[in-house]
Amino acid sequence: xxxxxDHLKFIAEEIALNKNAANDKPNQHLTVEAxxxxxxxxxxxxxIENFTQRDTFHFNTLGKLVNxxxxxxxxxxxxxxxxxxxxxxxxxxxxxxxxxxxxxxxLPKAFIELQKExxxxxxxxxxxxxxxxxxxxxxxxxAAIPFNRFTEPKQLLYWGDFTWLRSYQAKLExxxxxxxxxxxxxxxxxxLLIGRDFNDDRFYIYCKKYIxxxxxxxxxxxxxxLAFAQCEKLVLEDxxxxxxSFDLHANSVSARLVKWIGEEIDFVETHEREVAFAxxxxxxxxxxxxxxFKLLHEQKLFGDTSFKExxxxxxxxxxxxxxxxISAPTIISKAYPKDQKMLEEMEKLLVGMLEYVRRxxxxx
Numbered sequence: 001x002x003x004x005x006d007h008l009k010f011i012a013e014e015i016a017l018n019k020n021a022a023n024d025k026p027n028q029h030l031t032v033e034a035x036x037x038x039x040x041x042x043x044x045x046x047x048i049e050n051f052t053q054r055d056t057f058h059f060n061t062l063g064k065l066v067n068x069x070x071x072x073x074x075x076x077x078x079x080x081x082x083x084x085x086x087x088x089x090x091x092x093x094x095x096x097x098x099x100x101x102x103x104x105x106x107l108p109k110a111f112i113e114l115q116k117e118x119x120x121x122x123x124x125x126x127x128x129x130x131x132x133x134x135x136x137x138x139x140x141x142x143a144a145i146p147f148n149r150f151t152e153p154k155q156l157l158y159w160g161d162f163t164w165l166r167s168y169q170a171k172l173e174x175x176x177x178x179x180x181x182x183x184x185x186x187x188x189x190x191x192l193l194i195g196r197d198f199n200d201d202r203f204y205i206y207c208k209k210y211i212x213x214x215x216x217x218x219x220x221x222x223x224x225x226l227a228f229a230q231c232e233k234l235v236l237e238d239x240x241x242x243x244x245s246f247d248l249h250a251n252s253v254s255a256r257l258v259k260w261i262g263e264e265i266d267f268v269e270t271h272e273r274e275v276a277f278a279x280x281x282x283x284x285x286x287x288x289x290x291x292x293f294k295l296l297h298e299q300k301l302f303g304d305t306s307f308k309e310x311x312x313x314x315x316x317x318x319x320x321x322x323x324x325x326i327s328a329p330t331i332i333s334k335a336y337p338k339d340q341k342m343l344e345e346m347e348k349l350l351v352g353m354l355e356y357v358r359r360x361x362x363x364x
Contacts, residue, residue, distance in 0.1 A: 005064040008033050012068045015082060016075055026081040034089045045096045058093075059102050065090050069108040083110045103160025103248065111162075116151045119165070123147040126172050133177050133185040142203050143189060146246060164244055168196050194238040197245045199253040207257055215264075221272050225265060232261045281319045286326055289318060290334040291346060308332065 011030045041061055048054040069086035073079070079087070087110055094101055123144060130140045146165050150157065171192055180188035190210070193203055215227040239254040282289050293314055297307050305313075311328040320326055337343060 005037065005061065005068065008037060009064070009068050012071055012082075016071065023076060023080045023082070026085045030082055031085055034085050038089055038092045041093050042096050045093075054097070055100055055102070058097060058100060059105060062090065062093060062101070062105055065093065066106050066108045069110055073108070073110045073113075079110050079113060087111060087114075101159050103158060103163065103244065105159040107157045107159060107162060112150065112153055112157060115162070119147050119169075120151050122169060122173075129177070130185075130189065135189050136186045139186055139189055139206060142200070142206055143193065145200055145202065146198070158248075160244060160248055164196070164246055167244075168198075171196060191234075191238045194235060194254060194257075195240050195243070197240070197243045197252050197254065199245050199247050199250045199256070201250075204253055204256055207253070208260060211257075211261065211264075221268060224268055224272070228261055228265045228268065232258055232265075235261070279317055279319045281323060282321070284321060286320045286324070286330055287334040287337055287339070287342060288346060289314070289320055289326065290331040291337050291342070293331070294335040295350075307335065311335075 008030070011027065011033055015027055015030065045054060045058060048057060065086060069083060069090060072082045072086060087108065090108065090111075127140060127144065130143070131137075146168055149155075150161065150165055175188075175192065177185055177188065180191075182188040182191055190207065194207075211228070211231045214231065215224055218224050218227045235254055235257050239252075245252060284292070290311075293310065294307065296302065297305075297310055302310055308328075311331040314331055315326050315328040318326055
């Protein structure tokens with residue numbers, strides 16, 4: 001059975017040569033041949049049991065029909081009746097095995113033209129919603145890139161580009177802004193884009209800058225490492241395994257972000273120093289500090305904390321006279337003084353504190 005598209009191509013070439021032909025109705029020969037081809041291709045596809053052979057025939061046939069359709073579209077730059085005949089033929093052939101259309105099948109120019117208006121209107125509504133939700137303006141501009149690429153084509157577009165955009169459109173349409181599981185509406189949109197594997201460089205750079213701003217607001221080496229780890233967790237949680245990428249020739253945005261975050265974590269661990277909290281500097285020697293805290297401990301000011309445990313906390317938070325470090329064993333060993341002079345000094349300190357308190361008491 002003859003399923004070749006050569007005769008259809010010959011008719012299209014004749015139409016192109018006959019510039020004076022009317023364009024208000026389709027060419028009769030083209031219509032008849034398109035109908036014949038539709039039946040022949042459908043029968044041939046359903047008869048092929050081997051997947052590889054069927055896939056190859058399907059892809060090659062569709063590719064030839066797309067080229068013929070484009071040649072007719074280029075004649076007038078609009079969807080004339082002859083172009084419509086080819087679009088109907090392409091639709092019929094695709095629907096025979098719709099799940100087996102290769103993502104790298106070139107889209108007909110006329111098909112792109114047909115879809116433009118709908119996408120333009122849809123994005124105009126979405127932009128307004130995002131602005132009302134106070135999504136960052138720069139991210140809104142980035143989120144428009146897939147629609148702009150389709151409505152203002154400056155490159156070849158493929159079937160995978162269209163199916164990705166429709167999937168993206170469907171997700172935006174059901175977006176529940178009020179109940180999004182994120183800390184902001186901007187992060188909610190970022191989450192959606194990561195989930196759709198929007199791996200455009202501009203979005204990747206935006207995510208990097210956003211993460212850097214978020215982690216820069218955190219102080220302390222440990223907290224910064226934790227902040228980076230939390231960002232990595234969020235990216236992985238948003239990632240959907242097996243999701244087609246926006247750019248089929250680029251790495252997944254999730255993979256790039258996780259790799260970059262890992263490198264940032266390595267840098268912080270290796271090169272950043274932990275900034276210690278300032279310790280309390282006492283104008284007393286270790287034996288006086290140890291005895292003072294022992295007195296507080298005996299009065300149960302630290303609840304059920306043992307003095308051994310308390311000594312660890314004192315060592316990590318206090319400095320003695322002249323900024324000298326204090327060790328926990330030293331505090332324990334000096335908590336029971338025998339030096340009468342030191343005890344007299346401590347008594348004077350405590351009496352002075354008591355007299356100060358009494359100033360605020362009525363009748364004293």
